[in-house]
Structure formats: structure tokens, C-alpha cells
Amino acid sequence: MTFRDGGDFELTPTQQAVVTKSWNAKVLVTAGPGAGKTTTLYHRVSHLLSKEGLQVDEIVVLTFSRAASRALRQRAQDAAPPGRRTHVRTFDGWAWSLLREGGYTAEQLAGYGFDERIRLAAEAVEHGDIETAASEPRHVIVDEVQDLVGVRREMIEALLDRYPDAGFTVVGDLAQSIYGFQVADPDQRVAEANWFLDWIRASYGEELDEFHLVDNFRARTAEARTALKYSAQLQRMSEDTETSAAKAAASRRLLWSALSNAPDFGGLDSAFVRDSLQNFVGTTAILCRDNGQVLLLSQQLNEACIPHRIQRSPRSGAAPAWLAGLFARTDAVSLTQERFEEFFMGLDVPDGADVRQVWRGLRSVAGKARNQLDLEVLRTAVAEERLPDELTVAPEHPLTLSTAHRAKGLEFDRVLIAGFTGVTTAGKRQDDDAAEARLLYVAMTRARDDVYRFACPDRRMIRKANRLPMPVDRWYVGARDRWMRSGVEAREFDVCHEAPAGVGMSVADPVDTQRYLVELVRPGDAVVLRRLHDMPMSAVQTPQYGIFHEGRLIGQVSERFRNDLWRLLKQSASFRVQRWPYLVTGLRIECVETVSDRKAVTDRHGLGGRGMWLAPRLFGLGRFDWSHSETVPEGDKAL
Structure with missing residues (x-):
């Protein structure tokens, strides 16, 4: 069987093997950057619906980042039957929805932090509350499992334990594990590095089908592929605790050396550099180690009159301004799709906005019978900040300024890397070297074509x-x-x-x-x-x-x-x-x-x-x- 992705792209044999596993198979996929994870999971959802006979409500699809969630949701929607929506959520978003369906009010949940809500959701799963709140899951898909640490890991373990007869497809890459900092205790942070993958291998043993996606469909040049050769070394850093400190320091030095050999993009005092940032035909990202550097670089770009967009926190989506315009145009309590599309054409919406996709997004939180939109429910969703990611994401911009953490799952034609060093600070722990190495690896693997070094301003006072x-x-x-x-x-x-x-x-x-x-x-x-x-x-x-x-x-x-x-x-x-x-x-x-x-x-x-x-x-x-x-x-x- 051969699958094609849209046009002429043909899935690799390994991707096809993952896609066509039965609904109750236990599947672990390890895949590096640009290996086609989203494409594989899209076809996996399609296969489960069209060939395995599962219903949309029987598939739980969870991702770590809103960027990954949005990309997969947009693709997976094409696989769903007409009028049905494939639910792809972040772990935090799924926890919120589960608790709301279980009886918590929005006001109650607003009083809890993200981790507290995740912990409550894990308890709800353990108590079987999911059976009354929604259909019992028959297949669970989890992306970016290497970043499952602490309470999020415990929630997914509880979900898989609760439904031993359900299948699952989990995807990750230990070399891109960069969210260990969410665990406050340093010793626990080290232990979390490979915890979930070790747990899933130990728990399912011979039941587990394991695949590795080795191709890279992102990098189009040798420069963009520079960091890929260090993937295996980064994955092995936590396997041998006696030598992991030395491995982490060595990996960090190797990646820094590779970045040091990349060309220097130049400074903003150069007219050529300023022109290149403003007029490049394609997408550019300036990736920094932390938000302090992002803030300073944004200030410098503004002083140089260079438009740019900051990649904000994945939890801070803004309801688009055109929604207020929609409500101002009608006193109706509900809208048909035809009437909504008439209003939509007169609103100040981003270029390229797909009215059908927007309609599906709005209906996912405020749909009512006969393919209508309930405007009062939609107003409540805005107040509770529950709009789907595809409606709250900032419009695309040719120049993005971001931390490497927030660029996870994204790709750009060229990447400028700022603020990293190859020096291990005195008194730092082994896990700091490991985290720095993986973070630099993530930054260097976002590019399709070019990777450059970019000067970072002195942030000692920030x-x-x-x-x-x-x-x-x-x-x-x-x-x-x-x-x-x-x-x-x-x-x-x-x-x-x-x-x-x-x-x-x-x-x-x-x-x-x-x-x-x-x-x-x-x-x-x-x-x-x-x-x-x-x-x-x-x-x-x-x-x-x-x-x-x-x-x-x-x-x-x-x-x-x-x-x-x-x-x-x-x-x-x-x-x-x-x-x-x-x-x-x-x-x-x-x-x-x-x-x-x-x-x-x-x-x-x-x-x-x-x-x-x-x-x-x-x-x-x-x-x-x-x-x-x-x-x-x-x-x-x-x-």
C-alpha cells in the first residue's frame, strides 16, 4: 500500500508501517527533527478512522506545544468524516477540557495553576471520570513524549494504565528533550530525562512495536544538516549515568564548535544586514537562549525600524480583533454558516484566512444543532480563553524572534542563533550541560537552508x-x-x-x-x-x-x-x-x-x-x- 501526502510526496516504508498498524497496537516511534512526524500522525489518524473503524471521539490526540497541536489539527481535520472534528489538544488543554466536562467551573479552574490542573486531571483519569465525561478512548496518540516530565508524564501514564486494551502511538526524540527545567528538583530533573520512554518499554515489553524515522525532509542543504550527526550522541547522554556528565559536556562542546564554524550574519549597525532582515524572500528566525536576550534584541530591531514578531508563550493566545467586529454586526443569538461567511467577508481578517477553517474552529467551542454557531457560548469561550489555537495564533511574519524553546516544532528558511556559549559555568550541574546541548541542537535543526551566528547584546543588567x-x-x-x-x-x-x-x-x-x-x-x-x-x-x-x-x-x-x-x-x-x-x-x-x-x-x-x-x-x-x-x-x- 502506498500513501501520498497531498501531491507527490510518498511515505517511506517505515512511515507506512507505523500508519497501518492496527487500532489496538502499542507503537513507539522515535524520530529526529524534520523526520515527518506530523505527516505520519496525520495518516495514522486517517487510517484509524477509515480502515480500523474507529470514531472521532474514540481517538485522543495530545501534543506538547500549541504549534504542533495546530499543525496536526489542521491536517487531521481532513481525515475526519464531514461534520466531525478530530480533537487534537495540548496536554494542558486536554486537562482543562476533561475537568470542565467533569463538573469544574471555569472560575474554579482559573484558581489553579497549570501543574495543579494537570494533577487534578490525572486523578480524574485514575478514578475513571473520563468514561462519564467522554467516550472511552480506544487509541491514544501522544507527540513529543521526550518532553513529558513531572505531572504531565504522570497524567499520560495514568491514561495508558487506565485503558490497557486501548492502542497507542507515541512519538518522541530524546535528543530534543528541552523541558526538563519544569521539574524544580535538580536530582529529579536528571532522573526525568528518559523516564517515560524507559517506563513504556518496561511496561509493554514484547507488546511494543518500536520504529525509528531516520529520514530528514526539512534540511535542504549541508549547512542545515550540520547538527543532525550529533543526534545519536545526544540520545545516549542519559543511558550511562557514570559517564553522562562527560558525555553532556562533550556534546555541548561539539555543537558549539559546529555553530562556531557557521558564518557570522553581521550586526545591526550594517545597512546590508538591516536590508537582509527586512527584504529577504523567505522566513527568518533569530533564536536566543532565553527571553532576556529576546527582549534586548527586539529593542534593537525596533530601534533599527525592522518589523518582526516575537514568538510568545504557547499559553498566551489572543482572541482576534475581528471577533469583536463580528459581534458588533449582529444581535442574533446564533448564526448559520452561510450568514457567518457573509459577515466574515466584511471583517478585517488576516490575509489568507480560510473561512471554512475558521468556521470549524468556532464550531468546536460554540457549535449547536443544524450546523449553527451559538454566539453566547462563543462569548463565554472568549471570556474563558478557550478558543482553539488556530484562531488565536499570531499571523505569520517573515522575521520571527524567539527563544529556542518556543521555536520547538517550527521551521524556517534560515536561522540566526544568538546567545549560546560553549563554556560550562563553574558550579553548574551535569544536567545544565545536557540541557544546553539539547537546546542548541533544537535551535540548529530549525533551518531548511541556512544557519548563521548572530551577535547577542550584553544582558548583564537584564x-x-x-x-x-x-x-x-x-x-x-x-x-x-x-x-x-x-x-x-x-x-x-x-x-x-x-x-x-x-x-x-x-x-x-x-x-x-x-x-x-x-x-x-x-x-x-x-x-x-x-x-x-x-x-x-x-x-x-x-x-x-x-x-x-x-x-x-x-x-x-x-x-x-x-x-x-x-x-x-x-x-x-x-x-x-x-x-x-x-x-x-x-x-x-x-x-x-x-x-x-x-x-x-x-x-x-x-x-x-x-x-x-x-x-x-x-x-x-x-x-x-x-x-x-x-x-x-x-x-x-x-x-
Whole structure:
């Protein structure tokens, strides 16, 4: 039997062998970068549905990253029967759905962290709650199993243990295991490196069919294939604990040496480099070791007027702005597909958006009988941040700036690598060398054609705030004196979503502000945070800050931002904060997003009764302006 992927691409014999295994087979697939994992899993789903007789609800498909989830979901949808949707979810998303179906409210779940929700889901699986919440799974597909550590690993082990008669297809590559840092205990982190693969081999023994995909369909040049030869060595690092430290250090040195031999792309002070980044025909990624480097490079790119997109956290998708436009166009409680498509044609949607794919995505969270869309259920999904990944992903951009972690599962025509070193810092553990080697391997295997070295700015003054007297989960700008604070990172939750911008303020009209956000605010635009008054919003918060675009108020910061800024400014647990930055400059618009809250607020202020409006989302590394730190100038106060 021969399978073809779309056009002329023919599956390899090993891929075909994986695809055609029976529904109850226990299959482990190891595969390197660019080996066709997504294609193989797509055809696997198709085979299970068309040849093995399984129903869509009997297949559980789980992936680690939203990028992988989105890619596989888009492909797998073609394999599903008309009107049925193949459910492909991240581990976190599946845990949320399982708990919601089991009776938890969105408000209850919002009070738990990601790991706590995963732990609750694992307990629900062990107690058999999945049988009442959904169809009993007959086949489980898990991608990126090398990154299953801690509670996520325990959840998948519980799922496979609970249904011993079900088949499974699990796919991974130990050489790309880069999420061990999620395990806090260093000794446990080392033990987790190969835990799941060891467990699955020991648990299923001769029942297990194991395959290895050896071909690479991504790399088109010798330069892009440079790191692939180190795959086997990286996979063996954890097999012999007595020599693993030496292996890890040696692997890191080898990969660094290979990167050192790659050409230097040049610096942003070169007009040629700036032109190449702006006008390259193809996709480029600048991959960094950590988010501090990403923030600094983004600042430099902005100063050089080079448009780019930051690859954000996989958990921070934004509801697209056109959704607010959809709700503004109709008072109906539901829409047919035909009526939705009429509205969709008049909305400001990204170029190339597929209306049928969007319709399927919306129906997955708000579908009702007779192929209709329930708009009230959709509004709730927006409020609970439950939109599917394909609706919340940022539009593609020719230049992406990302950490290597967040680029996992992605590929680009050329990759510029910044911020890595081949030096083992004194006092570091063996698992640090192993993690660094694997992370550099992931970065170097994202390219189709070219790999370059790229200079990373000095980030000695850019620090994580999680070790301060009052810890904060964000980066900040320090100084030579450890107590000094010179700036702070903007996060996806830093804009107030309690009411539309301008509500309760004399300096902005809510209706005009919404129109301004639609017509004049674009991704990458500069914004300034300005302190609106001198009164702290609580004993553990700063005063309120407005978000200004070209001098116009377009939003206010959230309670989370005010609290984090207050904590950041605390020099010690007993220190009393009495001075606040007047301005925070250097921030940018990531996007304008749709948010949802109280219907009465929008109804009272001329924005309709849906409880939907637009708000900016921020990113970047802000810098503090300490002028007027004690008193806001009288003419700038806005209460």
C-alpha cells in the first residue's frame, strides 16, 4: 500500500508501517527533527478512522506545544468524516477540557495553576471520570513524549494504565528533550530525562512495536544538516549515568564548535544586514537562549525600524480583533454558516484566512444543532480563553524572534542563533550541560537552508525578578547597584480587561477609543505607560498607569501589573515604596485583541450588549522615567 501526502510526496516504508498498524497496537516511534512526524500522525489518524473503524471521539490526540497541536489539527481535520472534528489538544488543554466536562467551573479552574490542573486531571483519569465525561478512548496518540516530565508524564501514564486494551502511538526524540527545567528538583530533573520512554518499554515489553524515522525532509542543504550527526550522541547522554556528565559536556562542546564554524550574519549597525532582515524572500528566525536576550534584541530591531514578531508563550493566545467586529454586526443569538461567511467577508481578517477553517474552529467551542454557531457560548469561550489555537495564533511574519524553546516544532528558511556559549559555568550541574546541548541542537535543526551566528547584546543588567525579596515572574532592568530598578518586561496579562478603555474617565470616550483601536493601532507601534495619579490602588499596588499611543489613551494597566511593579520596587521585605516611575517607555503593541466581561458595561457606554470590546496587548522591555516620581504634574492627572 502506498500513501501520498497531498501531491507527490510518498511515505517511506517505515512511515507506512507505523500508519497501518492496527487500532489496538502499542507503537513507539522515535524520530529526529524534520523526520515527518506530523505527516505520519496525520495518516495514522486517517487510517484509524477509515480502515480500523474507529470514531472521532474514540481517538485522543495530545501534543506538547500549541504549534504542533495546530499543525496536526489542521491536517487531521481532513481525515475526519464531514461534520466531525478530530480533537487534537495540548496536554494542558486536554486537562482543562476533561475537568470542565467533569463538573469544574471555569472560575474554579482559573484558581489553579497549570501543574495543579494537570494533577487534578490525572486523578480524574485514575478514578475513571473520563468514561462519564467522554467516550472511552480506544487509541491514544501522544507527540513529543521526550518532553513529558513531572505531572504531565504522570497524567499520560495514568491514561495508558487506565485503558490497557486501548492502542497507542507515541512519538518522541530524546535528543530534543528541552523541558526538563519544569521539574524544580535538580536530582529529579536528571532522573526525568528518559523516564517515560524507559517506563513504556518496561511496561509493554514484547507488546511494543518500536520504529525509528531516520529520514530528514526539512534540511535542504549541508549547512542545515550540520547538527543532525550529533543526534545519536545526544540520545545516549542519559543511558550511562557514570559517564553522562562527560558525555553532556562533550556534546555541548561539539555543537558549539559546529555553530562556531557557521558564518557570522553581521550586526545591526550594517545597512546590508538591516536590508537582509527586512527584504529577504523567505522566513527568518533569530533564536536566543532565553527571553532576556529576546527582549534586548527586539529593542534593537525596533530601534533599527525592522518589523518582526516575537514568538510568545504557547499559553498566551489572543482572541482576534475581528471577533469583536463580528459581534458588533449582529444581535442574533446564533448564526448559520452561510450568514457567518457573509459577515466574515466584511471583517478585517488576516490575509489568507480560510473561512471554512475558521468556521470549524468556532464550531468546536460554540457549535449547536443544524450546523449553527451559538454566539453566547462563543462569548463565554472568549471570556474563558478557550478558543482553539488556530484562531488565536499570531499571523505569520517573515522575521520571527524567539527563544529556542518556543521555536520547538517550527521551521524556517534560515536561522540566526544568538546567545549560546560553549563554556560550562563553574558550579553548574551535569544536567545544565545536557540541557544546553539539547537546546542548541533544537535551535540548529530549525533551518531548511541556512544557519548563521548572530551577535547577542550584553544582558548583564537584564535579570529575572524571581529571586528578588518580593519575587515576580518577569524580567527587569537592573543596574550596578543591586537595589536599583531601571525597567520592566511587559507581559500578555498587563492590560486591564475589566472595562473598555475610557470608561469612567474624562480624558477618553469609550466608543471613540474602540474606533481608534480598529483604525490606527497596529502591531509594533510604540506606546508609553504614564502614571495617572499619585494614589496607590491598594497597599500592595502602585498608582494606576494609562497606556498612551501617539499621546492618546487606549487602555490602562491591570491589577497584576500594578502589583508586580510594586513588588519589583520593594528593595527588601520591610522597604516602603514611596516613589513610582512617571513613565515607562520602550513598550510596543503586540496586537489588538478581543476581550469579554460584563455585558452591562458595554451596554451603558454605547458598545452594545454583548460584553465584547477591543484592548491592546503589550510586549517589550520598558524603561523607567523617574521624573515626577513623587507627584504627577497637575495637567497630566486623570482620575
